[in-house]
Amino acid sequence: MRVIKYDDIVARTKALCLDANRHLPADVFGALKRAQEQEVSPLGKNVLDTILENAEIARTKSMALCQDTGMVVVFAEVGQDARIEGGLLTDAIDEGVRQAYDEGYLRKSVVGDPLERVNTGDNTPAVVHVSLVAGDQLRLTVAPKGFGSENMSALRMLKPAEGVQGVKDFIVETVTKAGGNPCPPIIIGVGIGGTFEKAALMAKRSVLREIGSKHPKPHLAQLEEELLELVNKTGVGPQGFGGTQTALAVFVDTYPTHIAGLPVAVNINCHVARHVEAIL
């Protein structure tokens, strides 16, 4: 059985947190450049120029792209033939987060109790989603999530008869209501089906997909295209100042569901769409 050491998980999580907060993924940068070219609103074009310039400054000066360095979401896929030695996986991840946010001059944005609201001082705990997979490796995906966009996310339990039109209407409504708050242009993750929590998790996970990648199922690939076109008709535009570039991508994931239900979750990510992964 392959051994993965606690200390290696700490070090890797730390490196991923620092990287994610300072470097915009290449696919997001490319999508923002295309949006800048395609935007019709002159002010929207200026905003997109500013966003692109910000990414360059953050990269060259090793600064955080956004001051909201987020609550850290981690997807950990653990190969069931691997054994983690030296401590708990979640403790290792939290230690990596702690070190990155302290040494990397990142903002500590986590409060320990949601009602008492005292800052934990080190940006822990992370939100960790663990899944068991085949093999003997550990895949870590680190996605710090800012709350300007998280707060604009929504979940609704539709009636089955509302169907695909109901799904479309809900997404357009969510994006329109959100306006400039989630820092458009946004990336939209949609989870359809499953149960209440399954839909939310699918939505969260699907925003990690590479921009430009097509859904393997043709009817969902087509739905993603239609949804992107629809949300870009809302007029929200860059920062909500009006324009044609409201979203850079819409990603859909689905799961079988109950005969009585049609859960739909919409997770909105801002243009600072941070996510990096590593395999141990």
Place this chain on the structure above:
Amino acid sequence: MLTLTTPLRDVKSLRAGDEVGINGVIYTARDAAHQRLVKLIAEGKPLPFPVEGSIIYYVGPTPAKPGEPIGSAGPTTSVRMDGLTIPLLEQGLKGMIGKGGRSPHVIEAMKEHGAVYFAAVGGAAALIAQSIKEVEVIAYPELGAEAVHRMVVENFPVIVAIDSEGNNLYEQGVATYRDPSLKEAK
């Protein structure tokens, strides 16, 4: 691009959509600091900075690296401050910097008191930090990133989002670019 120097006096000439560079001093406050400021006003106690003619920036920056005045410092969502804004407008607050729309009651109070709401580009925090030259925590250091900071800024880049007549870029912009084939927003 227009330039403005603090303290602000008359902001009536500013129009929604104007791109502006701000020079001078601005103060930061987010949710927690707003609650404390409003409590001081209600108790008739002095505030930690002169509110008359001032600008409040809704920001919680990242920590400064050694030798730097500040870390990344972009705007946070303004609507969270809407329930706590009017007492400050009544004290003579002239400008607010944040991101996203404002509630109708805040816009009405802005018209009444002659104040303006600026948007900074959300997520452009490293770029915005380049225009912040000096920073000092002047109140509530225990709030960390949410403390009240006094910032000296040069050509701080903002856009007039809602002007003192209530013209609202968020509404005007969306109305201009919304595709008529789309059903009315619920």
